[in-house]
Amino acid sequence: MHLKYLIAIAFLLKGNCLFAQKSDCGVRKTYYSLAEALRNKDCVKDFSYRVRKKEVLSTAVGNLSQLEMLDLKSNSFTYLPEEIGRLKQLQHLTLTENHIRRLPEVISNLDALKFLQADQNDLIELHPAIGQLKQLEILDLSWNAIATLPEQIGQVKSLKLFSVSHNHLLSVPESMSKLKELENLDLSYNELRELPDAFFSLDRIKEINLSNNHLETLPEIRSSLKALTTLNLSDNQLQTLPASIVKMKNIEALILSNNKLAHLPEELHNLKNLKTILLNGNKIPEEEINKLKAVRPDITIIY
Secondary structure, eight states, X not given: OOHHHHHHHHHHTTTTSSSOEEETTEEEOEEOOHHHHHHTTTTOOEEEXXXXXXXXXXXXXXXXXXXXXXEXXXXXXXXXXXXXXXXXXXXXXXXXXXXXOOOOGGGGGOTTOOEEEOOSSOOXXXXXXXXXXXXXXXXXXXXXXXXXXXXXXXXOTTOOEEEOXXXXXXXXXXXXXXXXXXXXXXXXXXXXXXXOXXXXXXXXXXXXXXXXXXXXXXXXXXXXXXXXOEEEOOSSOOOOOOGGGGGOTTOOEEEOOSSOOOOOOGGGGGOTTOOEEEOTXXXXXXXXXXXXXXXXXXSEEEO
């Protein structure tokens, strides 16, 4: 199972699931009717408006002051009302499969927010107010139309999973290197041609997916990247790999398929934990591959 779903499940099991739980208001339940929720507004922690095909979210949702989970998946919302910023207890917000173009500035008021899923919308930008979400751990912006990320993304210091796959990203802000808690980063299927110099300095990163971009080179790897186990660079325009790749001491899977590589750095031989390397779709001489096989017979090589 993909890491992002494992993290999401773990988050839900910390007491934010939809299953019944005891509370001071009796048995905790998920409300599906806004009218009923408003009648019990002091007790409502979970509210789902999923698959209603609504075009406008009522401003009254801002009166659910105790709300912790709000699920708005599969509607036709093009915006969120300003009143959403009054949900100070909100921890989990799902906006998947709507037509939202921008997240409102008041999203910065959601101090308790840990999980924000806004994939499959029409987002064209990410408001700098995102930097105020100090508790945010999971941010999914995949399948949108975002071209740039604000520098303030680097202020979301608690972020563990960040997906911006299937967008139109042209660049990555330098501030991304400040996300020291980040474990999973997915930037696949974008328009990236280069990465910032400090990109490979995320101490806790476990998985990085940069596949299906236009990268021609990689920046020098300055950090030990001791947690990194999987790096996907497939379907780019890479012609060389930096010798500093040897710093990825615990890398297990290195996916380099469909690039323009003509040589492999010998430093690859020293990656003691490397188990699998994909080289198909390159022009690496067979003698280099045979040498890697001889030196590291323990590695599965696909070419």
